[in-house]
Amino acid sequence: MAAAGARTPVTRLTVLYDAQCALCVHVRHWLLKQRRLIPLDLVPAASEEARRRFPGLDHAGTLDEITVIGDRGQIYRGTAAWIVCLWALAEHRPKAHWLTTPAGRPFARATVLAAAKYRSVTAPSCGDGGGACEVPVMGAETGG
Numbered sequence: 695m696a697a698a699g700a701r702t703p704v705t706r707l708t709v710l711y712d713a714q715c716a717l718c719v720h721v722r723h724w725l726l727k728q729r730r731l732i733p734l735d736l737v738p739a740a741s742e743e744a745r746r747r748f749p750g751l752d753h754a755g756t757l758d759e760i761t762v763i764g765d766r767g768q769i770y771r772g773t774a775a776w777i778v779c780l781w782a783l784a785e786h787r788p789k790a791h792w793l794t795t796p797a798g799r800p801f802a803r804a805t806v807l808a809a810a811k812y813r814s815v816t817a818p819s820c821g822d823g824g825g826a827c828e829v830p831v832m833g834a835e836t837g838g
Contacts, residue, residue, distance in 0.1 A: 706733045706765040707782055708747065709775075710756045713738035717812055718760075725779065732782035760806075773799075773806045 709725065712718040722736050737744050739756035748763060755761070755771075762775040770778045781790035793802040 702764075702766045702768065704732060704764040704766065704768060704778075706735065707778065708735040708737055708763045708765075709779060710737055710739040710744055710761045710763070712757050713741070716816060717809060725783075728786070729784040730782055731784050731787060734779070734782055773802050776806055776809075777802055 709722070711722050725734055725736065737747065739761065740753040744751070744756065745753055751761070751763075751769075759772050760775040762770040762778050764770070764778075777790050777793050780786040780793070783790075792798040
């Protein structure tokens with residue numbers, strides 16, 4: 695057991711993205727083109743692969759909010775998930791550090807809220823209005 699306040703190093707991240715969301719798929723492609731300091735596995739949220747890798751996770755929730763999981767069990771959601779994605783990228787790590795400061799945090803939060811608003815107006819209808827769209831069955835997509 696780690697001592698209180700001890701940090702667990704991250705050596706790999708899994709990004710769960712909404713495969714039905716055009717913005718999320720665009721960001722996935724963008725992440726794959728970046729030089730990474732930390733390997734990223736990009737897996738459709740709520741997919742069979744995501745459920746296999748993370749059986750105890752709230753998979754419906756991963757369709758509502760970006761979720762990134764570290765190789766030691768760390769879970770990042772929302773603003774923290776976006777920041778950790780940037781932190782994994784060589785050219786964006788300094789920006790990620792700035793986004794965690796008191797000056798940068800409001801900017802990070804506003805960006806995540808803007809992305810959520812964009813998703814809400816561009817997301818395809820799922821028919822019955824009773825929840826998230828079903829994610830197509832796909833194999834794991836690794837970009838590390």
